[in-house]
Amino acid sequence: MFSPQGPSLRELAVQALSSVERGYDLLAPKFDHTPFRTPDSVLTAVASALARTGPYDDGLDLCCGTGAGAEVLADVCRRSVTGVDFSAGMLEVARRRVKAGEGRAGKPRVDWVRADARSLPFGPAFDLVVSFGAFGHFLPRELPGLFAQVHSVLRPGGSFAFPVVAPPRPASLGYWMLLGFDAVMRVRNALWRPQFVMYYRAFRLGEVRSELARAGFEVELRALPEFGRRRDGSPRVRMVVARRPD
Secondary structure, eight states: OOSTTSOOHHHHHHHHTSOHHHHHHHHGGGGGGSTTSOOHHHHHHHHHHHHTTOOEEEEEEETOTTSHHHHHHHHHEEEEEEEEESOHHHHHHHHHHHHHTTTOTTOOEEEEEEOOTTSOOOOSOEEEEEOOSOGGGSOGGGHHHHHHHHHHHEEEEEEEEEEEEOOOOTTSHHHHHHHHHHHHHHHHHHHSSSOOOOOTTSOOHHHHHHHHHHTTOEEEEEEOGGGOBOTTSOBSEEEEEEEOOO
């Protein structure tokens, strides 16, 4: 499905009926051949935006998956990059990817840690935290605790950055596809255990800004110009930059 290298429909069904952790362990070997991976265009745009405000010393890729965000950090961090995820399968793929790219002069040290983003095993050790495409796995009630964890691992003056794509218009096919996906997941979780938390429409920018502010961040929205603007003039893709005050 998706491509000859991607998972089959049967494999996706097995993954969807598993827990989030087990599902991603199973999906990991083929994850980079699915639409679930953040597109390279978004990764490149975020890397360019961060390069204009860096460099940074130490970076953390939150819910790193197969390591695409860690590669972004490797371009803007001077000393170290850490990827954290609770899926052992995803981390194994990430280790192999980075190992294949080792030996590049001037690149930071890269480490991988298996942990839950809701209980990070770090002190204030990072200047920059990024995350790509992971927030659908957190229920709205979990965001305050998640953002508090990020705040706690940033040094004073450090930043938490992540891209947000403008939601589709109610009249568009994309809107109804996402609405249908969320509805199917809610029915699945009502009937089947363990739950698989993945809701595309639960991460709302206004609520996210409020929760980040409550966690102690100063929040700024930056348009990513590579993606242009919609008819009403609003950016198609923004980068949220939440800064821990000095």
